[in-house]
Amino acid sequence: MKLLVVYDVSDNEKRLKLANSLKKHGLKRIQRSAFEGDIDSQRLKDLVRAVRNIVDTKTDIVHIIPLGIRDWENRIVIGKEVEEEWII
Amino acid sequence: MKLLVVYDVSDNEKRLKLANSLKKHGLKRIQRSAFEGDIDSQRLKDLVRAVRNIVDTKTDIVHIIPLGIRDWENRIVIGKEVEEEWII
Numbered sequence: 001m002k003l004l005v006v007y008d009v010s011d012n013e014k015r016l017k018l019a020n021s022l023k024k025h026g027l028k029r030i031q032r033s034a035f036e037g038d039i040d041s042q043r044l045k046d047l048v049r050a051v052r053n054i055v056d057t058k059t060d061i062v063h064i065i066p067l068g069i070r071d072w073e074n075r076i077v078i079g080k081e082v083e084e085e086w087i088i
Numbered sequence: 089m090k091l092l093v094v095y096d097v098s099d100n101e102k103r104l105k106l107a108n109s110l111k112k113h114g115l116k117r118i119q120r121s122a123f124e125g126d127i128d129s130q131r132l133k134d135l136v137r138a139v140r141n142i143v144d145t146k147t148d149i150v151h152i153i154p155l156g157i158r159d160w161e162n163r164i165v166i167g168k169e170v171e172e173e174w175i176i
Contacts, residue, residue: 004092004153006094006119006122007119008119008120008121008167030151031094031095031096031149031151032096033096033121034094034122034151048164048166051166052166055166055167056167057166057167057168058167058168059167059168060166060167060168061119061165061166061167061168062165062166062167063118063119063122063163063164063165064163064164064165064166065092065155065159065160065162065163065164066159066162066163067153067155067159068156068159071153071154071155071156071159072153074153074154075151075152075153075154076136076151076152076153077149077150077151077152078136078139078140078143078145078148078149078150078152079096079143079144079145079146079147079148079149079150080145080146080147080148080149
């Protein structure tokens, strides 16, 4: 399944931890605070558990959105592609 | 059509302008830098034109992603819902 993860996490350390966890789950950064990638349902459960453990649900928000491949291919990208120096 | 717009815009003024334009096109803020909503193909063309006029394509990035309604309904939200004081 294709997945998009978009987040607002205020704490730098938690944000870095979250980004690293998303990478470890095979997702790829597409913007400063957005990742996409393919994942199966078991790994998705792991990912959701990991995200819940990292973020502060009182201040942060994470959207995990399944995506049709067709929808993803039809996206419109305006501007500069992501650079991996954007670690935080 | 359901649409998700996620952006990285560094300039405060441009970011506010972009958010206002997305609202004017009928989209709703779901995170600091993410909107979703329903839009028809003509309004989508207008929106893409507006976004191109606002952002700096050398530094900024905007993803405009069509979404299946089913996919949107199956999203997982972790954390605090958006508050509209988050204007910038």
